[in-house]
Amino acid sequence: MNTKELKSILQALQEHEVSELTLETPDYKLTVKRGGEVQVVAAPTPVVVPTAAPAPAPTPEPLPPAVPAPTPAPKSEPPKEDTSRYVEVKAPIVGTFYRAPSPDAEPFVKEGDTVKKGQVLCIIEAMKLMNEIESEVAGVVRKILVANAEPVEYGQVLFLIEPA
Template sequence: MTPKELRQILQALVEHGVSELTLETPDYKLTVRRGGEVQVVALPQGIAAPAAPPPSLPTPAPTGVPAPGNLAPAAGAPGLEAQEAKEAKEECAGCVEVRAPIVGTFYRAPAPDAPPYVEEGDRVEKGQVLCIIEAMKLMNEIESEVSGIVKKILVKNGEPVEYGQPLFLIQPL
């Protein structure tokens, strides 16, 4: 399975709200679960495990340790942030959601002492950096998909984000 095929499967799971998928071939068994613990499945003898996953894919956590995207919020009711994001989307008819392309930690600025890339109300151009997501010690710049006005920043600085999670609402110009 190629990284592109895996990304397409993950995106389909998020889009259709599927919480678990198992794919089995003669060479491997892949089980993907959202919101649960990561399980490491041993490969059959004679099949070598890859040295490292491609940099664009998240690394699974060891057995019994929740993956970063599965950490519960420190405070508030479960699903509260999802509800707030939904309400913000309803208030901003026609806004484009910029979603997290990877699992990691959301940062609004390039360094702790630097100003944020963007603030609510700022005008942005297509391709302009909005934030970074740290994954596997790599800083991934997330760019605007459209030119417009940043209406809402949906994630707080330093919070873990999941694949496909809305980060920004941008009103296209």
């Protein structure tokens, strides 16, 4: 039985206000009670017991030689940017990352901004406490790796700063 047949049966039951229906086939038994639940029970499968000794299995024919599957061309990944010269600013706690002190305020920093050591870069809210995250170095903010109001994990990289 497919879903289309089941839907038509249910619709007919509803139109004719039938409260209960049981339908049996060799494959399944379906009982529908109005206001209740649909119950489908699989029919037991018959067990066949052989009475004579089984015939010997035919010997399989040799398979033709396997044709190797074509190997896909290696995907060329874009070259990764060398970030070794940047200082990573990592989340010191688990919480929610905010780029600005309030929803209508300007962000603390943007990519390309020059920052001083100790300057506030963002806020991480943890357990209703707002924790200011400060820059550990003076330099230029090259990448902001987290979107505003996104959850962050302990040790997650938030900013890449190129030291001055």
